[in-house]
Amino acid sequence: MVSLWGSGKNDHGTAESDQRTGDDENQSDSRASVRRGYREPDEHTRLLPRGGEGFLSPDDPAVVSPYNLWSVRALKGLSIILLVITFIWWILLLISMFVTPPMMQTRGSGFFNFSYATLTLGNLIFGLLFFAVPSKPMTVWGLVLAVLLFADMIIILSFPRIRTQEGWVGIASVIWAALIAVHNVGQNQAVSKGKQEEEERLTGRVETRRSLLEWLAVFTETVIMGIIAIVAILLTATLILRARDASLESPGKKYLVDNDKYAVHLACVGVDNGDESTLTVLLEAGERPVEAGLQPFIDTLYQNGTVDRYCYWDRPGFAWSDNAPSPHSAGMSADSLAEALALAGEEGPWVLVSADIGGIYSRIFASRHAHSVHGILLIDTLHEDDLQNVGRPGRGFVLWLRGIISPLGLDRLAGAIFKGRTREDRVFGQSTHQNGRYIKVKLQENLVAEPITSNEITTARRIQTRKTQLIVVSSGLEVGRSEKWAKKQKDLTTITDNLISWDVVKSAPHDVWTASEGRKVLAQRLKQLLRQSHL
Template sequence: MSPKFWRSRAQGAQESDGGGEEDQGSNQASERGRRGGRGGGEPTERSRLLPREGYLDPDDPAVSPYNLWSVRALRSFTVLFLIINLVWWVLLLVSLFVSPPAMNSRGSGFFDFSFTTLTMGNLLIALIFFSVPSRPMTIWGASLALFLAVDLFIIVGVPRLRIEEGWVGIASVAWATVIALYLLVQTRLVARGKREEEERLTGREETRRPLREWLAVLIETVIMTVTVLVSILMMATLILRAKDASLPAPGKKYYVDNDKYQVHLNCVGQNQNSSTVLSDRSPTVLLEAGEMPVEHTFRTWVHEAYRNGSINRYCYWDRPGMAWSDNAPSPHSAGMSADVLSETLAKADEDGPWVVVSAGIGGIYSRIFASRHTRDVAGLMLIDAVHEDLLPEIGKPGRGFVLWLRGIFSPLGLDRLAGAIFKRRTREDRVYGKRAYQGGKFIKAKLQENLVADSTTKSEIASAKHIQSPDMRLVVISSGIEVRKSQRWADKQKDLTNITDNLVAWDVVKGAPHEVWQTDHGKALLGERLKKLIEQ
């Protein structure tokens, strides 16, 4: 071949080598560009996961909102809030049994515990489904925040609820509202971060979901639906409580125990002149409730005795947690309740002498009060009263657990709402009537009674038995039905007749239930015995 051909081929080879070098430089620059975020420089948070060629597969684990520091920070804040909420939840749980200083609630204490429990569940849901934000979660989160905000306005806006819940309840519902709003914002930010990462790493926003994400969305939707329904029920119960708070209390309410809470006392009849010698005064009947508030039919027969002139004056009060009285700090024993009654009577300028009338468990309370006021108590009337040997039955752990469970669910108000909507229950019925046992305050009082029945209260009644005045007049009325039903109950009723040496009468009312005054014969007999006790 000619030299001209070889020179031409060599020149082409050189040109070809030069082009190869240019292509290689171009490829290296392109790779540096991908590594440096398509703009050169060191890799950044948004560029370090990009492959050398093209985009990631949508199912690649690297396609995650956790790539963003802002999303990771949100998760850290959520964990922190969960820890704070758990500490507060434990404090509220403990306060149901032993009230820490400055944390005693004049209400039941179950509402603030429920709000905190709801918040903890909300935070756990947000953490479990953190990387799977969805539209239903956003909608239900907004609804939850709205209902919690309404709860906050109701508690703050109704004076009675504001007093009962106190700063603990207000702080709990405010915290629940703030956390609900925070989690709503979190869901939106995580969803946006997830979308940005999909567009950056896969080239487009992912519109399909794998099966596990669909299951996660379904589960979180069901859980959030239940959570919102719970918040709706709690809001409805608060509205019902606000309505009940408008029921005026007869008589007056007095601050007791260093102004920690208030109790209700009402006296009917002309007050005697305090200058009159104590021995010349006509006794005032003092009513102590049994298992239910004293206003619930118990005082009806006493009021009839007052109207027909058998008695001149009577007073009744609501133990802490019943009817119009606030709940006392925990623990609260029968002896503490007797001291509260003494303080209340002193503040009301009521001196006695007293004829104390009680029923059921109220017999324990009245006996302790009488033993501590031997000079002021002229007589004692026990109506199918509980004997101290039966206190272990009242203090059973199983009974306490059931009361605690009832209290935990009481903010939902399922029974109270159903009664108000379908049976037209009145506020009187809920405050001091037959349905008073459904209220959180009442349940808390019974739980407190249960916790110390077999310990502190048992010790207090044992002391009362030893210092009881033997000359105090005593009337014992027993239920014929209860006596026939249980020989043990019959024996204990007989034993009650021996607590003093001055037994006026012991009657077993045939056919009468535990609430003896519910039968005509029982009501008439009670009036006769009370009149006789007063006259003597």
């Protein structure tokens, strides 16, 4: 018993002695490490050889990387967050082209906003793709881009009409694009500096060589950033052109409609003596703004006394009128016209004159204001059956593509530089189809042609007052070219029971008033319609 107890005591003592010996050795090693200047590895020392003596090979890219620094990793994380935010904004702007989300309505086309969001998205994506390969060309192009975007921001904020059209959505888009451009320049510089620090710390020198893969990356990012900068240059040039066009004064006034969401332009020519027997001709545009088509012709009739008084307006997105929120149908447009007329104190009675697709708008307006519409003159107007062509998906896709590239202003800039196109040409003349706001109108017409406008015109035909005076004038060239068009023109003569005449002007094109015979027939028929509408 004594022997066994003693043995256990010796073993226990030996274990304690061994433990003390190990602790003493660890403490001794620690003291030795302190004497040698050794410390636990941190971000600056963990990849160096033990003891901090010597350097790594410069050809070890897996180790010699800016990603070793937590600040660089955090910067990349921030860029990813910014990319997610920008992508969400880009999606909202894409949706707003078709259906305007609440609080995101603008009075412009919305294509400029989308362009800035796309530019910002591309800038962030390419910045992340080449994050670890910073270069001077990328910094230079980034600075050029930032300067251009800040110039765009100044232009938008400086011109009231552009600022009103773009709204807070456009202003936020261009400011965000400019800030992201500055962020990318700072990111490129920070990564470059971090890369140099890591190379000097781990290899003892800053690496001046680049691998073939790195040179390809630098070349690619230089080309891509150059393209982005050229896009920004075109956006800036188009904005300057828009600022120039914004200085063109409208001949009438603009009235806020639809709960002050947008403004439409309305002008009346002639003295309103307050006599209810005085008929006012109300013009509705066709495919182009009325100032480029019917209005000059009607103004000639006003000058020679055939017409005592007339009014004309620009549908939302045409000439001086703002764009309306999407969706926007012909019936909504007719209501906007009625509201603008009421705000202007114009009560009629009216004789409606319209051409092409404007006939759809006039007929809806006439059906909703039968008490004040005494006569209708349709000039080779679109039949409701043709709305299916207006609403073709393929046509809508082409219009959308045209809208997407419209902020670049390639056609408008070329027209201004090489063809001497004026402000009038771009606002309401021969170049108006290049305008983003005009393209937006056509896209809206396409989107709602069959689901909404078709139903509105069908209802209008059913409730149209049958006693309203009606004259139809058709293009002989169009009638001769298409039997279907001829049948549809004939059907338009039955929208009321009070047809005065149907004339087919043989030598006249679709825009009947552009032919001498067409002008003669129209002047005669309009005079007859005004006279008989008095009865």
